[in-house]
Amino acid sequence: MKEVFNFNAGPAVLPPEVMRQAQAEFVDYQGCGYGIIEESHRAAQFEEIIQAAEANLRQLMGIPEDYEVLFLQGGASLQFAMIPMNIALPGHKIGFCNTGEWSSKALKEARILGAEIEMLYDGSADGFSRIDGVERWPVPQNLAYVHVCANNTIYGTQFKQFPETGQVPLVCDMSSDIMSRQVDVSKFGLIFAGAQKNIGPAGLTLVIIRKDLLQRVPESLPTMLRYTTHSKSKSLFNTPPTFAIYMLRLISDWLINLGGIKAMQEINENKAALLYNYIDGSDYYRGTADKACRSNMNVCFRLPSEELEKKFIKSATEAGLIGLKGHRAVGGCRASIYNALSQKGVERLVEFMRRFANGN
Amino acid sequence: MKEVFNFNAGPAVLPPEVMRQAQAEFVDYQGCGYGIIEESHRAAQFEEIIQAAEANLRQLMGIPEDYEVLFLQGGASLQFAMIPMNIALPGHKIGFCNTGEWSSKALKEARILGAEIEMLYDGSADGFSRIDGVERWPVPQNLAYVHVCANNTIYGTQFKQFPETGQVPLVCDMSSDIMSRQVDVSKFGLIFAGAQKNIGPAGLTLVIIRKDLLQRVPESLPTMLRYTTHSKSKSLFNTPPTFAIYMLRLISDWLINLGGIKAMQEINENKAALLYNYIDGSDYYRGTADKACRSNMNVCFRLPSEELEKKFIKSATEAGLIGLKGHRAVGGCRASIYNALSQKGVERLVEFMRRFANGN
Numbered sequence: 096m097k098e099v100f101n102f103n104a105g106p107a108v109l110p111p112e113v114m115r116q117a118q119a120e121f122v123d124y125q126g127c128g129y130g131i132i133e134e135s136h137r138a139a140q141f142e143e144i145i146q147a148a149e150a151n152l153r154q155l156m157g158i159p160e161d162y163e164v165l166f167l168q169g170g171a172s173l174q175f176a177m178i179p180m181n182i183a184l185p186g187h188k189i190g191f192c193n194t195g196e197w198s199s200k201a202l203k204e205a206r207i208l209g210a211e212i213e214m215l216y217d218g219s220a221d222g223f224s225r226i227d228g229v230e231r232w233p234v235p236q237n238l239a240y241v242h243v244c245a246n247n248t249i250y251g252t253q254f255k256q257f258p259e260t261g262q263v264p265l266v267c268d269m270s271s272d273i274m275s276r277q278v279d280v281s282k283f284g285l286i287f288a289g290a291q292k293n294i295g296p297a298g299l300t301l302v303i304i305r306k307d308l309l310q311r312v313p314e315s316l317p318t319m320l321r322y323t324t325h326s327k328s329k330s331l332f333n334t335p336p337t338f339a340i341y342m343l344r345l346i347s348d349w350l351i352n353l354g355g356i357k358a359m360q361e362i363n364e365n366k367a368a369l370l371y372n373y374i375d376g377s378d379y380y381r382g383t384a385d386k387a388c389r390s391n392m393n394v395c396f397r398l399p400s401e402e403l404e405k406k407f408i409k410s411a412t413e414a415g416l417i418g419l420k421g422h423r424a425v426g427g428c429r430a431s432i433y434n435a436l437s438q439k440g441v442e443r444l445v446e447f448m449r450r451f452a453n454g455n
Numbered sequence: 456m457k458e459v460f461n462f463n464a465g466p467a468v469l470p471p472e473v474m475r476q477a478q479a480e481f482v483d484y485q486g487c488g489y490g491i492i493e494e495s496h497r498a499a500q501f502e503e504i505i506q507a508a509e510a511n512l513r514q515l516m517g518i519p520e521d522y523e524v525l526f527l528q529g530g531a532s533l534q535f536a537m538i539p540m541n542i543a544l545p546g547h548k549i550g551f552c553n554t555g556e557w558s559s560k561a562l563k564e565a566r567i568l569g570a571e572i573e574m575l576y577d578g579s580a581d582g583f584s585r586i587d588g589v590e591r592w593p594v595p596q597n598l599a600y601v602h603v604c605a606n607n608t609i610y611g612t613q614f615k616q617f618p619e620t621g622q623v624p625l626v627c628d629m630s631s632d633i634m635s636r637q638v639d640v641s642k643f644g645l646i647f648a649g650a651q652k653n654i655g656p657a658g659l660t661l662v663i664i665r666k667d668l669l670q671r672v673p674e675s676l677p678t679m680l681r682y683t684t685h686s687k688s689k690s691l692f693n694t695p696p697t698f699a700i701y702m703l704r705l706i707s708d709w710l711i712n713l714g715g716i717k718a719m720q721e722i723n724e725n726k727a728a729l730l731y732n733y734i735d736g737s738d739y740y741r742g743t744a745d746k747a748c749r750s751n752m753n754v755c756f757r758l759p760s761e762e763l764e765k766k767f768i769k770s771a772t773e774a775g776l777i778g779l780k781g782h783r784a785v786g787g788c789r790a791s792i793y794n795a796l797s798q799k800g801v802e803r804l805v806e807f808m809r810r811f812a813n814g815n
Contacts, residue, residue, distance in 0.1 A: 099488030103495040106697055111482075114490055118481040122474045128459030128775065130474055132656045132702075135463040135778060168528035168658060169679060172693040176677030204677050291694055296492045298528060298658040298696030317536030317564050319529060333532040334651055336658030336696065337466055342492075415488065418495060 100440035103418035104248050104393060104431045105271065105292040111435075113345045132338045141337055144344050145330065151347035155356050158280050158303060165302040165322065166330040166340055171197065171270045171289045174300060175204040178266055178285065181322050182311045184239040188213040192232070192258065195223045195247035196424060197268055205242075213238060215258070223250040225385035232258050240264040240284055246272035248292075249422040251384040251395030251429065257282065264308060272392050273301070274350065275434055276360040284308055290339060292392070293434045294346055299339035350434070359434055366432050366441045367391040373445045379452035383427065397427040404428055407451055416444055460800035463778035464608050464753065464791045465631065465652040471795075473705045492698045501697055504704050505690065511707035515716050518640050518663060525662040525682065526690040526700055531557065531630045531649045534660060535564040538626055538645065541682050542671045544599040548573040552592070552618065555583045555607035556784060557628055565602075573598060575618070583610040585745035592618050600624040600644055606632035608652075609782040611744040611755030611789065617642065624668060632752050633661070634710065635794055636720040644668055650699060652752070653794045654706055659699035710794070719794055726792050726801045727751035733805045739812035743787065757787040764788055767811055774807055776800075 101108040124131040127140065134141050149164045158164060167173075178201075183189060188211045191202050195218070205212060215232045218225065234241060241260045246253040248271045257265060264284025273288040280286065285304045291297040304322055312323045324332050350359060371389065374380045374396055383395045398404045404427060411419050421427035432441055461468040484491040487500065494501050509524045518524060527533075538561075543549060548571045551562050555578070565572060575592045578585065594601060601620045606613040608631045617625060624644025633648040640646065645664045651657040664682055672683045684692050710719060731749065734740045734756055743755045758764045764787060771779050781787035792801055 096483050097486065097488035101489050101493055103493070103498075106493060106495060106694065108489065108493050114482045114493075118478055121478040121481060122471075123456050126457065128457035129461050129468065129777075133461055133463070133466060133468050133474075135466060136657065138463075168530070168696075169533075170528070170693045173528075173679045176679055180677075200678075204679075207675065207677055289694060296696075296698050297496065297694045298699060315567065317540075317567055318560075319533045319536055333530045334466065334649060334657045336528075336656075336699070338656050338698065339658060339696070 097415065099415045099417060100436065100443055101417055102430045102432070102436065102440075102444070104422070104429060105289070105433075106297045107292050107431060107433050108435045109296070109342070110346060110349045113342070113349050116345060117342060131341050134337065136331060136334050136337050144341050145335070148340055148344040148347060151344065151351060152301075155274060155347060155350055156278070156280055156303075161306050162280065163304050163306055163309070163322075163326045165304065165325045166335050167300040167302055167325060168298065168336055170300055171268055171287060172200065174268075174287045174302065175201040176208065177320055177322070178242070178287070179205045179208045179210050180316055180320055181313075182240060182264070182266075182285065182308050183208070183210050184311065187237055187239040188235075190215045190234060190238040190241035190260075190263065192216040192241065192243045194218045194226050194244055194252060194254075195250045197247065197270070198242065198244040201242055201244070201268065215241065223247065223252065224383060226252050226254055226388040227385075229254065229256055229258050234258060234260045234263055236261055236263060238263045240266045242266045242268070244268040246390050246392050248393045248431070249424055251382075251390045251393045252388045253390035253392065255388055264305065272390075274356055274359065275363050275392060277356050290343060292431070295343040296339050298336045299343060362438065363391050363432070363434065366436070366438055367394065369438075369441050369445060370394050370430060370432065373448065377448075377452060380448065383425070392431060392433055394430045394432060395421060395425070395427060396429075401426065403455055406455065410451060411447055414447055416447055457775065459775045459777060460796065460803055461777055462790045462792070462796065462800075462804070464782070464789060465649070465793075466657045467652050467791060467793050468795045469656070469702070470706060470709045473702070473709050476705060477702060491701050494697065496691060496694050496697050504701050505695070508700055508704040508707060511704065511711060512661075515634060515707060515710055516638070516640055516663075521666050522640065523664050523666055523669070523682075523686040525664065525685045526695050527660040527662055527685060528658065528696055530660055531628055531647060532560065534628075534647045534662065535561040536568065537680055537682070538602070538647070539565045539568045539570050540676055540680055541673075542600060542624070542626075542645065542668050543568070543570050544671065547597055547599040548595075550575045550594060550598040550601035550620075550623065552576040552601065552603045554578050554586050554604055554612060554614075555610045557607065557630070558602065558604040561602055561604070561628065575601065583607065583612065584743060586612050586614055586748040589614065589616055589618050594618060594620045594623055596621055596623060598623045600626045602626045602628070604628040606750050606752050608753045608791070609784055611742075611750045611753045612748045613750035613752065615748055624665065632750070634716055634719065635723050635752060637716050650703060652791070655703040656699050658696045659703060722798065723751050723792070723794065726796070726798055727754065729798075729801050729805060730754050730790060730792065733808065737808075737812060740808060743785070752791060752793055754790045754792060755781060755785070755787060756789075761786065763815055766815065770811060771807060776804055776807055
């Protein structure tokens with residue numbers, strides 16, 4: 096098998112041990128004679144999996160008892176609408192911190208749904224290259240909630256501290272850094288994440304919501320769009336994406352065996368430091384995000400010219416380093432170094448970058 | 456590996472050849488060095504898959520050019536809301552044919568969204584055991600659309616002909632019999648199906664919509680809930696459930712190799728006939744659905760007592776015939792014999808039923 100390091104921004108690399116286990120038992124789950132992908136979502140065998148997945152998440156993230164854990168579909172993009180549908184409050188504005196494309200998209204959906212917006216921060220004037228002065232952002236206490244996006248895959252920035260919102264629930268899109276670092280869940284009203292970067296394959300969306308917020312959910316919403324439907328039925332109101340939940344369970348087992356999120360965070364910080372230190376010391380490559388808030392998940396950088404960037408991406412692919420093209424909105428290069436991307440992968444990338452800079 | 460025949464109502468058995476292929480290339484897709492589940496949805500490799508899946512569906516079902524094929528998430532249950540959100544017409548009623556739990560649920564969502572309902576048929580008085588006189592149902596020509604559920608998994612009934620709706624678009628939930636028999640797509644305005652019975656794993660929802668109906672979609676809907684969003688972006692507005700789409704592609708390849716839906720229908724009719732003929736000839740087992748409209752997908756039957764039913768299900772499971780418990784709403788037994796459940800599986804079931812009847 097060809098040795099490849101996968102720097103895709105998502106769907107992304109999954110832990111090799113998990114991939115091998117899923118392969119080994121794909122057609123015959125624990126000797127039962129068929130695959131888990133063929134099992135009923137009402138069967139004891141799958142119930143054990145979804146319960147273990149939730150228990151693992153609660154243990155790893157320290158999710159308090161007064162939070163529900165929901166396994167949904169539709170991606171973070173559907174949450175951009177479901178969140179205001181479920182927990183906006185008539186007559187109250189929604190606070191937004193606009194730090195890039197994903198928060199802009201969430202903002203757009205809140206507006207479509209008729210919400211009035213209070214902009215707490217808008218990074219668009221800086222081209223979203225920094226997240227500045229979080230501790231000074233004013234948070235009016237009559238807001239329905241405040242929306243932030245923890246990590247911005249396109250611009251390579253990441254909140255290093257979150258705004259203090261007082262009594263106002265903080266809603267956080269953690270799609271691209273969930274379980275990559277320790278966070279205090281009790282500081283948030285709602286955390287959501289598409290699974291396909293750090294915790295599983297595409298097709299699964301995680302929502303962690305403080306139970307008191309469920310009282311806001313209007314009965315007038317369609318059944319599937321109400322958080323209460325899924326909390327009452329333990330995410331089994333209708334058929335959930337069973338195979339993706341099975342993968343999440345294996346990945347969360349893997350994280351626990353690794354030493355939990357504290358250990359994972361250390362590994363991630365080391366990986367990011369290795370890459371940023373090389374870029375910072377180089378005259379050839381240039382990081383695009385402000386150093387104070389650059390992402391430990393998505394490392395964005397430029398080369399001296401667009402032509403060289405094209406050549407770099409092509410040569411890297413040939414060398415088994417794939418997925419290094421920057422998002423089409425900004426161009427350049429991007430190395431996504433999520434949980435499952437190994438230290439060895441980053442080392443190989445740095446070696447390649449050094450070689451490329453010397454030869455081009 | 457234990458020989459097991461899986462009669463689950465969904466998620467359900469998948470073709471063994473497909474399961475083995477997906478296993479073989481799970482960690483290394485076509486020698487690329489990583490799994491397709493880890494591939495970006497924007498990569499050429501995945502684009503080839505989603506395009507092949509659509510082309511296969513168009514070929515197999517004979518989907519005309521003026522229909523869009525959409526790959527969505529959220530299951531048929533989310534479609535129950537999305538359909539009236541997208542294609543209801545202000546001031547026009549929606550026609551419903553209520554033939555069981557799934558049409559009842561769809562009806563409920565249409566009401567939540569404020570639609571007025573014209574009931575064309577209501578089978579609830581008969582306990583949904585028959586679908587009667589379809590050719591005589593009156594269809595007022597000012598309805599926004601008419602909703603039917605092609606096959607009723609819980610009651611084991613199936614439309615053998617569909618109502619003639621004239622100019623009114625016919626919307627059909629084919630979750631449990633799509634691609635199990637030939638249908639003339641051009642007779643429908645919209646066909647939708649959760650994939651997890653006949654065409655794939657859970658987590659993928661197929662929508663086939665006549666293009667002119669897209670003109671009805673209100674711009675005021677949240678982006679992810681608009682069919683137009685997904686038609687414009689070829690189902691790649693956000694990250695789709697990539698692995699489920701890959702499985703659908705393999706399953707549709709398998710169907711083409713088998714001889715297409717015509718061949719599949721013959722096999723399905725033979726399987727169903729084998730089982731129904733045995734039940735009809737037996738004094739011990741009793742079919743619950745009216746013979747004129749019984750399902751070729753879900754065969755529902757009772758034993759002389761609930762106690763014997765419990766014993767039957769337990770003994771069958773021990774004999775490697777799993778998933779035979781009827782839905783909790785009706786009790787009894789149910790054998791789901793979707794496309795991927797082999798003739799051999801039905802033969803084994805009939806042998807087992809004969810043995811059980813003789814011994815109990």
